[in-house]
Amino acid sequence: MLLGQRLRRLAGWLATLAVAAAFVVALAAFFELLSHDAEGRSQVLRGYQWFASGDLRVAFDLRWDPLSAVMALVVTGVSSLIHLYSIGYMEHDERRETFFAWLNLFVASMLVLVLAQNFLVMFLGWEGVGLCSYLLVGFWFNRRLLLVNPLGRLVEGEPDDTYEVWAPPAAKKAFLANRIGDVGFLLAMFLIFATFGSLDFDDVFGQATGLASGTATAIALLLFVACTGKSAQFPLYVWLPDAMAGPTPVSALIHAATMVTAGVFLVARTHVFFEVSGTAQTVVVVVGAFTALLAALIAIGQDDIKKILAYSTVSQLGYMFIGVGLGPIGYAAGMFHLVTHAFFKAQLFLGAGSVMHGNDDDTDIKHFGGLRTAMPITFWTTMVAWAAIIGVPFLAGFYSKDQVLAAAFEHGGVGRLAWVVGVLTAGLTAFYMSRYVFLTFFGERRWPEGRHPHESPPVMTLPLIVLGVGAVVAGFALTTFTGEGGRFQRFLEPVLGAPEEHESLAGAFGLSAVATGVAAAGAVAAYLLYARQVDWLALRRRYASPWRALADRLYVDQAYELFTVTLGGALAAFLARTVDQRGIDGAVNGVAELVGSGARSGRRLQSGLVRSYALGVLGGAVLIVAFLVFRP
Amino acid sequence: MRVGPGAYLLLSALLFGIGVAGVLIRRNAIVVFMCIELMLNAVNLSFITFAKTNGSIDGQVLAFFVMVVAAAEVVVGLGILVAIFRKRSSASVDDVNLLKG
Numbered sequence: 001m002l003l004g005q006r007l008r009r010l011a012g013w014l015a016t017l018a019v020a021a022a023f024v025v026a027l028a029a030f031f032e033l034l035s036h037d038a039e040g041r042s043q044v045l046r047g048y049q050w051f052a053s054g055d056l057r058v059a060f061d062l063r064w065d066p067l068s069a070v071m072a073l074v075v076t077g078v079s080s081l082i083h084l085y086s087i088g089y090m091e092h093d094e095r096r097e098t099f100f101a102w103l104n105l106f107v108a109s110m111l112v113l114v115l116a117q118n119f120l121v122m123f124l125g126w127e128g129v130g131l132c133s134y135l136l137v138g139f140w141f142n143r144r145l146l147l148v149n150p151l152g153r154l155v156e157g158e159p160d161d162t163y164e165v166w167a168p169p170a171a172k173k174a175f176l177a178n179r180i181g182d183v184g185f186l187l188a189m190f191l192i193f194a195t196f197g198s199l200d201f202d203d204v205f206g207q208a209t210g211l212a213s214g215t216a217t218a219i220a221l222l223l224f225v226a227c228t229g230k231s232a233q234f235p236l237y238v239w240l241p242d243a244m245a246g247p248t249p250v251s252a253l254i255h256a257a258t259m260v261t262a263g264v265f266l267v268a269r270t271h272v273f274f275e276v277s278g279t280a281q282t283v284v285v286v287v288g289a290f291t292a293l294l295a296a297l298i299a300i301g302q303d304d305i306k307k308i309l310a311y312s313t314v315s316q317l318g319y320m321f322i323g324v325g326l327g328p329i330g331y332a333a334g335m336f337h338l339v340t341h342a343f344f345k346a347q348l349f350l351g352a353g354s355v356m357h358g359n360d361d362d363t364d365i366k367h368f369g370g371l372r373t374a375m376p377i378t379f380w381t382t383m384v385a386w387a388a389i390i391g392v393p394f395l396a397g398f399y400s401k402d403q404v405l406a407a408a409f410e411h412g413g414v415g416r417l418a419w420v421v422g423v424l425t426a427g428l429t430a431f432y433m434s435r436y437v438f439l440t441f442f443g444e445r446r447w448p449e450g451r452h453p454h455e456s457p458p459v460m461t462l463p464l465i466v467l468g469v470g471a472v473v474a475g476f477a478l479t480t481f482t483g484e485g486g487r488f489q490r491f492l493e494p495v496l497g498a499p500e501e502h503e504s505l506a507g508a509f510g511l512s513a514v515a516t517g518v519a520a521a522g523a524v525a526a527y528l529l530y531a532r533q534v535d536w537l538a539l540r541r542r543y544a545s546p547w548r549a550l551a552d553r554l555y556v557d558q559a560y561e562l563f564t565v566t567l568g569g570a571l572a573a574f575l576a577r578t579v580d581q582r583g584i585d586g587a588v589n590g591v592a593e594l595v596g597s598g599a600r601s602g603r604r605l606q607s608g609l610v611r612s613y614a615l616g617v618l619g620g621a622v623l624i625v626a627f628l629v630f631r632p
Numbered sequence: 633m634r635v636g637p638g639a640y641l642l643l644s645a646l647l648f649g650i651g652v653a654g655v656l657i658r659r660n661a662i663v664v665f666m667c668i669e670l671m672l673n674a675v676n677l678s679f680i681t682f683a684k685t686n687g688s689i690d691g692q693v694l695a696f697f698v699m700v701v702a703a704a705e706v707v708v709g710l711g712i713l714v715a716i717f718r719k720r721s722s723a724s725v726d727d728v729n730l731l732k733g
Contacts, residue, residue, distance in 0.1 A: 608729030608731050609725075609726060610726075610729075611656055611657075611726070614656055618656070
């Protein structure tokens with residue numbers, strides 16, 4: 001944006017370079033952190049004072065400790081790859097400089113969020129990423145985008161897709177849902193300040209252990225409301241699927257790897273409140289489990305590849321929240337799933353973007369099929385990510401997902417329930433992801449006339465390959481098989497505390513086998529249904545009612561619309577007509593009317609007749625004389 | 633036959649009352665003026681009566697004042713009336729109602 005037209009072509013490279021440099025710096029700082037022993041691994045940089053008002057002093061303080069190091073590395077690392085990818089993806093867009101500027105702004109806000117040392121600076125980053133999400137989702141605000149018809153191939157004569165401008169409403173929905181969550185964050189901050197007199201993490205967390213359980217529950221639940229907004233959990237998840245109106249790199253970065261993980265990070269950072277309040281922990285686990293299941297179900301009924309991945313993200317975020325909601329036993333597991341998910345979900349999104357790029361920006365899975373020969377690199381990298389997400393042994397997702405489930409099982413109580421839901425969801429995840437892969441890359445070709453799918457340029461496929469390697473090795477490089485968690489867990493211990501319970505190797509193996517078995521069953525079911533020739537109409541007619549419900553996103557959006565639009569509209573109409581027009585305007589007009597009629601009656605005294613005036617004078621004179629004569 | 637001051641005062645009151653009634657009832661402007669003169673003269677009579685009964689001549693002096701003022705007032709009033717009459721050729725007081733609200 002600075003050097004204008006001459007550097008247009010270089011805008012993308014400049015932006016990528018900036019983020020890559022940030023990654024290098026983060027890496028250097030990470031190694032510096034490792035050189036300290038475990039206790040000294042937390043450094044605070046006291047910055048410029050922002051403002052001081054009454055008892056509240058807020059400064060731009062930054063914190064570098066294992067937790068923020070993990071987040072910073074994930075954010076900058078995945079961001080650099082996505083910036084690189086975007087150079088190719090946005091090549092033909094006339095506003096690509098703005099795109100890169102906003103993408104950079106997003107990374108900056110996210111870094112402020114994870115590096116913050118007090119709640120207000122974190123909130124600054126929180127709002128910043130929300131803003132950038134709005135800007136980037138609404139990037140193609142005047143472009144007609146493909147909207148897949150949920151009833152396609154179920155009802156005779158319904159078109160597969162329509163073209164509409166649906167980016168601006170999606171952007172507004174994202175921002176508003178986030179805003180509702182932000183109210184929770186603000187209220188939590190007020191409560192924290194009222195209780196502790198400070199917003200700084202060191203001050204607050206130091207005193208938090210002795211907190212009354214009621215206050216801690218309130219703070220924790222308010223913060224969790226913010227998380228449901230930002231990290232798309234029930235009931236505020238509805239913005240994320242709609243946010244697929246944005247360019248695919250945006251979906252990969254913001255809605256898979258970084259922004260939506262801010263909520264998980266928040267719970268991990270403020271874990272002290274959740275530990276003091278058992279109620280809040282239960283709420284987090286239950287909401288996480290419920291969301292995971294709900295989103296997995298909806299994903300089964302989607303024909304738009306990006307929507308499948310969006311609901312998959314919501315579902316996997318549910319797993320992360322199960323992890324961090326369990327207490328010390330699950331923090332590292334939840335955070336580890338965050339890291340691995342960043343890799344394979346970003347890869348899936350970038351792969352989907354690659355598929356779209358080679359198919360005239362079509363997102364409808366009904367028009368794909370047999371693409372593995374036409375787009376080999378995309379195919380193989382997507383298969384790696386598929387294997388990771390469904391939990392094929394020894395890939396990243398296997399380790400992280402099973403760790404979360406094992407921690408849930410060990411925790412007992414609500415954790416056991418979460419384990420059951422989690423295993424079931426793992427099966428559903430395998431089912432819908434396998435469906436996605438089989439329908440896109442295998443089977444017969446369903447391409448429309450005149451389309452020639454081709455592989456994407458290297459600038460797009462290189463990030464896919466790098467992420468693929470990450471998805472494979474991140475698992476066994478960072479952790480071990482049992483609940484002890486290995487290197488990753490030990491690294492995070494200074495911040496998140498050590499778990500009290502461990503489980504046996506046999507126990508972990510058993511649980512893992514169950515989960516993997518269920519996932520395998522899901523994959524096999526999808527293979528039988530989708531891997532060869534697909535008779536859409538027969539298949540959908542056979543399961544018409546459940547299909548309709550799933551394709552229509554289980555009517556959650558419709559419920560919202562009923563509640564907010566219809567009810568709100570009725571309330572607004574009532575207020576406008578009855579209260580405002582009749583009530584308030586009536587009162588104001590009534591006063592004026594009163595004055596008018598008073599004046600009209602008074603006017604009748606002014607008849608203009610001299611004789612009546614004379615009569616008035618006489619009357620007055622008589623009164624005065626009477627008063628003077630009969631004075632008491 | 634001697635009559636007491638009461639009779640004079642009664643006469644004065646009666647004249648005043650007739651004058652008031654005339655001002656309120658008559659429509660012709662000149663008649664209204666005459667009634668005003670009647671009122672003034674009635675007041676003069678009562679002034680003289682009180683002067684005689686109190687033994688001071690203050691009342692008589694006041695009567696002089698009243699007569700002078702009445703004369704001046706008649707000049708001005710008749711002047712206004714003539715001006716109005718020239719304009720609208722009617723001497724009725726009911727017709728000057730242009731200040732009607």
